[in-house]
Structure formats: C-alpha cells, structure tokens
Amino acid sequence: MEDSALxxxxxxxxxILGGGFGGLAVARGLAHSNxxxxxxxxxxxxxxxxxxxxxxxxxxxxxxxxxxxxxxxRGQANATVLLDEATSIDVAQRRVTLANGELKYDVLIVAxxxxxxxxGHDDWASYAPGLKTLDDAFTIxxxxxxxxxxxxxxxxPARRQAWLNFVIVGGGATGVELxxxxxxxxxxxxxxxxxxxxxxxANVLLVEAGPRLLPAFAxxxxxxxxxxxxxxxVEVRTGxxxxxxxxxxxxxxxxxxxxxTVLWAAGVAASPLGRSLDAPVDRAGRVQVEPxxxxxxxxxxxxxxxxxxxxxxxxxxxxxxxxAAKQMGRYVAATLxxxxxxxxxxxxxxxxxxxxxxTIGRMAAVAQFGRxxxxxLLAWWVWLIAHIAFLIGFRNRLVVMLxxxxxYWTYARHARIVTGTDEPARRGPPSPGEx
Amino acid sequence: MEDSALxxxxxxxxxILGGGFGGLAVARGLAHSNxxxxxxxxxxxxxxxxxxxxxxxxxxxxxxxxxxxxxxxRGQANATVLLDEATSIDVAQRRVTLANGELKYDVLIVAxxxxxxxxGHDDWASYAPGLKTLDDAFTIxxxxxxxxxxxxxxxxPARRQAWLNFVIVGGGATGVELxxxxxxxxxxxxxxxxxxxxxxxANVLLVEAGPRLLPAFAxxxxxxxxxxxxxxxVEVRTGxxxxxxxxxxxxxxxxxxxxxTVLWAAGVAASPLGRSLDAPVDRAGRVQVEPxxxxxxxxxxxxxxxxxxxxxxxxxxxxxxxxAAKQMGRYVAATLxxxxxxxxxxxxxxxxxxxxxxTIGRMAAVAQFGRxxxxxLLAWWVWLIAHIAFLIGFRNRLVVMLxxxxxYWTYARHARIVTGTDEPARRGPPSPGEx
Numbered sequence: 001m002e003d004s005a006l007x008x009x010x011x012x013x014x015x016i017l018g019g020g021f022g023g024l025a026v027a028r029g030l031a032h033s034n035x036x037x038x039x040x041x042x043x044x045x046x047x048x049x050x051x052x053x054x055x056x057x058x059x060x061x062x063x064x065x066x067x068x069x070x071x072x073x074r075g076q077a078n079a080t081v082l083l084d085e086a087t088s089i090d091v092a093q094r095r096v097t098l099a100n101g102e103l104k105y106d107v108l109i110v111a112x113x114x115x116x117x118x119x120g121h122d123d124w125a126s127y128a129p130g131l132k133t134l135d136d137a138f139t140i141x142x143x144x145x146x147x148x149x150x151x152x153x154x155x156x157p158a159r160r161q162a163w164l165n166f167v168i169v170g171g172g173a174t175g176v177e178l179x180x181x182x183x184x185x186x187x188x189x190x191x192x193x194x195x196x197x198x199x200x201x202a203n204v205l206l207v208e209a210g211p212r213l214l215p216a217f218a219x220x221x222x223x224x225x226x227x228x229x230x231x232x233x234v235e236v237r238t239g240x241x242x243x244x245x246x247x248x249x250x251x252x253x254x255x256x257x258x259x260x261t262v263l264w265a266a267g268v269a270a271s272p273l274g275r276s277l278d279a280p281v282d283r284a285g286r287v288q289v290e291p292x293x294x295x296x297x298x299x300x301x302x303x304x305x306x307x308x309x310x311x312x313x314x315x316x317x318x319x320x321x322x323x324a325a326k327q328m329g330r331y332v333a334a335t336l337x338x339x340x341x342x343x344x345x346x347x348x349x350x351x352x353x354x355x356x357x358x359t360i361g362r363m364a365a366v367a368q369f370g371r372x373x374x375x376x377l378l379a380w381w382v383w384l385i386a387h388i389a390f391l392i393g394f395r396n397r398l399v400v401m402l403x404x405x406x407x408y409w410t411y412a413r414h415a416r417i418v419t420g421t422d423e424p425a426r427r428g429p430p431s432p433g434e435x
Numbered sequence: 436m437e438d439s440a441l442x443x444x445x446x447x448x449x450x451i452l453g454g455g456f457g458g459l460a461v462a463r464g465l466a467h468s469n470x471x472x473x474x475x476x477x478x479x480x481x482x483x484x485x486x487x488x489x490x491x492x493x494x495x496x497x498x499x500x501x502x503x504x505x506x507x508x509r510g511q512a513n514a515t516v517l518l519d520e521a522t523s524i525d526v527a528q529r530r531v532t533l534a535n536g537e538l539k540y541d542v543l544i545v546a547x548x549x550x551x552x553x554x555g556h557d558d559w560a561s562y563a564p565g566l567k568t569l570d571d572a573f574t575i576x577x578x579x580x581x582x583x584x585x586x587x588x589x590x591x592p593a594r595r596q597a598w599l600n601f602v603i604v605g606g607g608a609t610g611v612e613l614x615x616x617x618x619x620x621x622x623x624x625x626x627x628x629x630x631x632x633x634x635x636x637a638n639v640l641l642v643e644a645g646p647r648l649l650p651a652f653a654x655x656x657x658x659x660x661x662x663x664x665x666x667x668x669v670e671v672r673t674g675x676x677x678x679x680x681x682x683x684x685x686x687x688x689x690x691x692x693x694x695x696t697v698l699w700a701a702g703v704a705a706s707p708l709g710r711s712l713d714a715p716v717d718r719a720g721r722v723q724v725e726p727x728x729x730x731x732x733x734x735x736x737x738x739x740x741x742x743x744x745x746x747x748x749x750x751x752x753x754x755x756x757x758x759a760a761k762q763m764g765r766y767v768a769a770t771l772x773x774x775x776x777x778x779x780x781x782x783x784x785x786x787x788x789x790x791x792x793x794t795i796g797r798m799a800a801v802a803q804f805g806r807x808x809x810x811x812l813l814a815w816w817v818w819l820i821a822h823i824a825f826l827i828g829f830r831n832r833l834v835v836m837l838x839x840x841x842x843y844w845t846y847a848r849h850a851r852i853v854t855g856t857d858e859p860a861r862r863g864p865p866s867p868g869e870x
Binding site: 043044045061062063064066068070071073074075080081082083084100101134135138145146149152153190192193194195196396398399402403412414415416417418419420 | 480506516518536570588631847853
C-alpha cells in the first residue's frame, strides 16, 4: 500500500460513521494528520455506555455520562461533526448516503456499533426494553419507578405482587448490574417511602439461558457473582430459557411467571449498516474484517468496534467491549498515518486485555486481570476507580464521584425522576404517571 | 368554627392535590398534627420551577432541580403520597374522583397550579412550547440544540438564518431568562464548535405585547433589564403583538419574521380543576377564595398557590410566585391547627413580599426588595445565593453550585444532550436527531 502515500499538501477526506468509543478514537488519533475528518452520528452526544445502567436505575443523571460530540472535538480544527444518519454505503463509488444528503470519502470508518436483538421476537421489544441509548435508560427508569407506584395503588395482593416482580433476561454484565441495583433499590432505597406496598417484597429474577452468569469471566467468578447476587436478594436461574413475554409476565420454559416489568439484557445485533458493505457477516450481523480491520478488497474502508468481527492470530475473537473499540480506533489511525507517510503498515491488530470488570451491587463486583481474579469489596473499589478514571471530562468525574459518595452514605438515588411517556401499546389501562 | 375542634383521638383526613410549593408547605406544616394526610400528584417529583429555564437551556440536569415527593415526605409518618390525577371534585359529598379511584376527605387543599395558555390559539402549542414541566424543558432544550444542527447542515443562507433565529414570546421573568441564556449560548458556548454555520449570527428576539419588560418590577428596573439584554445581543420589542405562529416563524403585527424556534413565555391559565369547585373564577380560571383562602361556603376546602385568586385587605392581588404559594401553604396549616385545637383563627392571609428577582444572563439580574432596587452584578449575586439557598436538598445545592461554577469559568453548558423525539407534526422533513 505504499502507493497510497500522500504528497504533503494532500488532505484525504476521512468519514467516520459513529461517535462511540471506536469512532472518537480514530478522530482523535488523526488530530495531527493531514486528513479532513467528518464524524457523523445520529445523536449529538458521545455516551459512556458502561455506566448507562446507572442512569436506568436512577443513580446518575444523563448529562453525567454523556458529552456533546462537538464539545469533545471542538479544539480539533481538522474535524467536523455532522448530526445525521448514514442509510447506505456505496464502496465502489466511495460514497455514503445520509438521511439529509450524501458524502464522498477517501477513507471510511464504519463504527456504528450494535443494538439489542430479540432473537426473532421483535414483539417482545415493547414489553422488555433493552439498554443501549439514554432514551432506553429513561424508559427503564420510568417503568421501574412506576411499578412501585402501581403496587402502592393496587389492593389485590396477587396483582400488587405482579408489580413488585422484576425479571431481567440475560446474565451478562448488564443483566447482573441491573439485577443487583434493582435489589438494592427495593431493599434499601424505597422501603420507608411507601405506606401500603412493601418494596422489600419485590422479587428480582435474573434469567440466563446458558449454564452460568458472566460467561466472559472465569467460572469461579461466575459462581462468586451468583453468591453475591444471592446475598443481595436476587433470584438467579441459569439454564432457563424465556419462551414468551407479554404484558402480564414471562414464560420460563412452560412455567408462567407474572411480572409487569421485564428488562432485556440478552441479545445483541450489529448495526444494519454492516450488511450494506457487501462483505461477509457473522450470525450477529458483524462484518468479518481483515487482520488490519479493513474490509476485504477495500483497504480504504475500516470496520471497528462492536460492528467488527475480528479473529486474532491466536484464534481468539475480540470481545465487544469499550476498550477493544478504543484500541481498534487507535490502531486504524496509526495504520492510516503509516500509509500516508509511506511507512510500513503496523502488524495485525491484537486486542490487549487490560482486565474485565462487572459490578454487582453495593460494594460487590468481580474483576479479572489475566490470571488475577478478584471479587467482593476489593473488586468493587477497582471498578469504582477505573470507571471514574475513564469518564470523559473532569466535571463529569467530579459530579459522578459526588453522586456516588452521596448514594453510598444515604442509599438515596438522586435521579428518581419520572419523565416522558411510555408507548401506549405497552400496558392496559393508562395510568396518570404515564400520561 | 370552634365547633370543628377535634377530640384528641380524631384524625381528620386531609387530601392535598398537587405537590408544588403550596401543597408541600401544607403537608409539612401539618407534620405534628393529628391529621392523616394524602398528597396526590400526577408526577412523582416536586419541581424547583424557578430554575426550570436552566434545564431547558442545558445548564442543569433534571435531577438537580427535582426531588421525589416520597423522599421529601418519607420521614413524616402521617403523610402518604399517591401518584394519581384528580379529575373532579364533589364538594357536597367531600369526595375527589381520581384517574384510578376516588377518595373521601375531611379537609381538601387544591394546589394544582397553572399551565401555559395560548389565548385561544391552541394550535400554537406545537410550534411554540411553553415551560412548566421537565418534559417541556426537554422539548425546548432539544429544539434549541437541534436548530444549530439544522443550521450547520443547511447551505442556503436564508434557510440557515431561519434556523438561527429564535423568538421568545412574553417579556416576564421566564422570557427574559430564556432570552438572556440563549444569547449567551449562541455568543459564548457554541461558536468554536461549528465549522459551517456561525452561531454568533443567531438572532434572539424577545417580544412583549405590553409596554415594558418585567411588569412585576419597577419601571426603572424594566429599563435596566432591557439595557442588559441589549448588551447580551438580545433584540427586545415591546408593544408588539404576535398574531400568528407556524413552522416557518411568527407574525409580528403584519410583519412576518422567519424563525424555526419559537418559545412561549406569555400566557398562564389556572388548572382546569378550579372550575369543578362550583365557585367564582377570574378570567385566567383562578378561584376567588375568602380572605382565609377557603372556598366560599366551604370552610373545609382551601385553594392555594397559582390556582388561587386572592385580594388582600389593601386591595392588592397576591402574585403567582413560589414564595406566595409557600406562605399560603403555611397559613392554611396554621389555620387548620388553630381550628382543630379550638383556638381563634389567624387574621386574613397577607403576602409578605421578601423581594422579587429575575436573572438576565451572565452576571446580570434585577432585584427589588420593597424600595431597594438592584441591577447588574450585585443583583446577580443576590439571585445566585437566594436560589441555591432555596433549592431542596443538600446534595442538589452542592451539584448546582458545582455546575454553575463550572459553567462560569468555561462557558460550557454540561447538559447539552438531545434525547427523546419531537411531535411528528412539528416540522417538515424528519431529521435523524429527531427520530
């Protein structure tokens, strides 16, 4: 690829689709290059997704984990942000069609990520919201908080209990985090505030189809997580498939379980944009890229982050986590710089695993750093420090620290604010809180 | 009314409709009484409305100015909170009909406040949102932030300018605060972040039908406010009526003014519940109450806050502001305690004016304390300290102070996060940020 080296006065147009961890890393990595960069996102903000479950469970406010893309990149003169949505890509013509126009590119980075998937049961979406965007988080927050309000108004014991039953489908990190936090809210935050319903009677049920929780962790940590959830009062059922979901509850195999609040933390599907790239995709819709993350046959197109399916030299796949997306972004920026300067390309992309963390609840977490495995209080401290350190922006760090310190001492969750309305299709009779 | 004194074992049921400043003041004022209290609100939170414009202009996050009603009252054993909406009141049967049932009362407090009114032009609502709830604030925030995004995408100069023109209708405190903050955002917060549109070309037009801004203040302060707005770059037009509003802009008398973003800060109408009380109402729908704030002929029903029309002994009306609502709430609690204990009723309600404040923008405000009139930097400091002091909750005060200090030094507005969707009827072609 030496023939694509640039003359010093050339300014290749790099179009980046998606302002997540991957897309931003490319933009920042090319800050001192000759490139003209256009970053396109359909939202105006970058989202610190690892803490999204805290917005959903009313522990943090939305602005604490989100920052305007324009603000992040305002000091970078070679970068432009455009609020728009790519609808298709023409790799032959090097052209992206947007909802509001089209763009030509010299280099294209596709980093549009993944969303939740319902394994062909799209009708479950309205009963069991997933957690990918701030609006998803508000929907979950609204439903969880209103469930307790419905319970308080309900006189019939069985109907009241159905409002106090919470089902979380999927035992990965998000499912474990949601379940642990919901149990904490029911046991510690709310009890003194209700006069008729008793929030302590809430059941939080975590259902996982596979044999164990947190499959990305070592088996002994899965077991530790299970025990810590048990202590918090979460009922865990592994090896249990959800076969139906409707407004009254879920079917666990053949057994109905009544619950008006069901949260989806199970399936992930890659952004549909991947399928317009004319390249092989895996079952989840992720694009199978070359070892240098470029599209087969198109060295000017890169796919990174959750949308990319990468198998490393040692045969292991790269996990769909934020650090991997960041590393891919930095790798692509370095590859482009080398190419433009006529230097040799870097060796194939290799994911450096700096450790995996999942929090479980108040002062409980699991962490795995290579062979080192931690759980309980120590893991929780590591989780806390790591997440504050990686938050974008000094102000956000300060506010999140303050919020957490506050929540730690008081058990209060300061963002317990119901706003917005739910889809009218969701439930039977409308209730005033939803209007 | 001595005959309604209570035996010590009696527990009159006090039903409070509305958890604003007035309703909460009654509930808290009766904390040590024999009463059983039921507070009903259709939202789960109390809102610190004087700072709502800061949520709308992305300076504060919603949880900073809102607190769950249950949390506020959780320590008060004789109070119950119910998330529900009163639809009608039967004063003869002493019964309130709710969206989800009904309630009998011994004493009723109606404190359901006011909403914005469009003077018979209800079709203006979708083009010119008002500011009463958190959802209203999110709508305004979304439209303001997206207007700059539309401008950035627009190539045609006239069409771009229409996205950079902002009209605020109504020159009271809310209108002045919105106008000043919008000008600050356009001039100071955004300029370095856009590459095509220039936010400094934004026009902020404040339109007032009456002869001067801030009619609740002394004329010289209206003039000071006008000059301070002028310095910030706001164009003020008093004596100008808006005669039409649609998606393309407003009509100022016979002159069209193109603007895609119009905010409504003009009319206020009392809650429709007042009309079901079978009592005289004024033109704005406010209930004309007795000097002790009770309903004529119904000493067991009180109307307080923005819903009440009270003329004091000196002939002056009580203004529709938060301190007045609080004072009315405390007055009613004291009246009830006196009645139950067989003591003489307090003298007629009298509003104690502790001063009026309106902020205009960065380091500018006007303040009036009896004959003392302040403007500029000193008034701004008074405003700042007063608003932080009255915020509910220690945590909120700390976070708001931090946010303001941060914004002061950096001009950044940390809550610049677009979430949710707009009404589909609002604009022509859908844009991705609105989907």
